Amino acid sequence: MNKTIEHPLKKYFRGEINYTTCSGCGNGIISQSILRAIDELAINFGDIAFVSGIGCSGWIPSPSFNTDVLHVTHGRSIAFATGLKLAIPQTKVIVCVGDGDTGSIGGNHLIHAARKNIDLTVICVNNGIFGMTGGQAAPTTPYNSKTTTTPYGSIERPFNLSNLAVAAGATFVARWTTYQARPLKNSIKKAIMHKGFSFIEVVSQCPVQYGKVIGMRNDPVSMLMNYKEKSVNIRNSKKMSEDELKDKFIVGELAEKKNIPELTDEIKRLRREAKKR
Amino acid sequence: MIQINKDACKGCGICIAMCPIKILEFSDELNNQGVHFPKITQEEKCTKCENCMIYCPDFAVVVNKDEK
């Protein structure tokens, strides 16, 4: 049979699937994982809204996804997503951010949303660089990396964004690389169903800008294989020394807290209490 | 049962690397984006693991589980 079959995730797109990302960019793998998670949960796509910011990660949902999409200013997605969730709490709000976007200019919004435990699913595409603007060092770029703003090597220690989210109070945190697309999808499912602030960090290949920094320019396959080699499951990491873990990506579900009051529930409670007086 | 939308392909090679039984390789042809896209070499060996579909950043590969 020579009939063309449609991609099983095509129904989630506004028109043709046409990501204009660089060849081999991890964005598309993450997009597939998000959509597959939603598909397996069998949630009506119209009951989900996406918020994204400025940076390559912003292009995952906007304008491609065939549901409500809000594409906002750099670093502010989580703040906008908070207002949206407060206004329409019955809608699931998924936020696609980047490491530069939410780790740098948006850091304050990240830690406060985690502290408030507002029911959002934040998917942080961590490519270790500011990709869209030409490869500048990001707060996640490893020490001594040579980038367009650190020609002599970066002199700052990078953030561990997942640890930051946990410390700020996020009630579900996971990290995967794009190499682990299936576990990523499963964590996204869990995050969507989790009532509270979920943070999923995805270490993702930027073959053009970050590939250049690590000598794998335009070589997404090598970058993926590097993720495979350097990934350590959280369980195994507990048996390893700090030295052994130095360049590794600790992947898995890093934190889960239940029974922490969620912000929209608290708002409802305040309304009930205010009426009583 | 592996359908490759050759013009959607950007030639990244990820599907080829992620195939566990190595039955994908770059074709000699160029698509309309000017890159080599993958072709299937021994389709009968395909286990329908769906790696090629799941890891394609451009949604260019579809694995049809219904067809043999």
Add this chain to the structure above:
Amino acid sequence: MKNKKNIDRKTDFIQGNIACAEGAIVAGCNFFAGYPITPASEITHYMSGKMFEINGTFIQTEDEIAAIANIVSASWGGNKSMTATSGPGISLMLENIGLAVVTETPCVIVNVQRGGPSTGSPSIPLQGDMLQPKFGSHGEYQIIALAPSSPQEMFDFTIVAFNKAEKYRVPVFILADALVGHMRERVDFPFEDEIILDERNKLETYQGIHQKIFLDENMAPMPIFGKGLKANITGSTHKEDGFRNVSDPKIMDNEIKRLSNKILKNKEDIVLIEEKYLEDAEVAIFSYGLVYRAVFETVNIARRKGLKVGSFRPITIWPFPQEQIEELSKKVKTIIVCENNLGQMFPFVKAAANGNAKVIFLPPETLGTLYNPENILNTIKEVI
């Protein structure tokens, strides 16, 4: 359109800030996000209780940037939303104010102005941020701004602000100051059937991938989130269907001009002014906000002395009442601009007068203090 209003009393003696909050609630405000800042905090305090009483939402955000972000997205969720701050807060909000303008998001932003620049004097009134909402955010855009002069007007104009925001899908500013915000005066609450509220034009059903939801001078329908309308919203330059195009200058030209015309072509409805004793006036005094109180007193005194003076007060600061000033300039010899700053609206008045009348600027003797009517009178006598 008439709606049920949240009114439970007819007259009160309240602070301007509280009156502003009360006006918002009457206007249907059901989402407030704020960050503490003198001299606006009373609005945030009041809303932190009231919003829950009327089944609305209050959130104290981590900073002013989050406050404006929250009210914009809450508006997309269907809420009538508001924030209140002072000059430093508006400075922080400016980037996202631009986003609110270009995404045509109805919302109300209150600036209770204080001494500036920078940290300045938190409790001293200064009309120092008059240009800020119109020119502070980058790019070419229009907003609406109103200047109340009393607690009664804080109440009344906040209702107007919500109505204009809804009608024109634009952020509307209330430009008060520390004195108007903190002074206590009688406020009369209108009877329920006296209040008319405007509601945004909403998209009812999904109209397809290229549905027109932006850039209509007659107001495109707004696709509220969570209703299956597949809203496609972006701060990037976009077309009527919301799709981004940042390479074609014609699309940017179209977007900027349509957004601008949406406000400018509706000036007749938007621009509110108040003229007193101008029929035979030789001198007109241009003032707004708190300063108008002293000016109106001065005009009364001047008239009792037989001086032919009148008052021109813009209630709407932006869009600027250019046409009305031009008309005025053909009738009077001199326009005296009184404002509590070093002349922010003065150049606009002078330009609008276009040489037809002399336009002079008269600040208060000390910035931040009330005008002494005698000083204004002396200037009138010099020019009349």
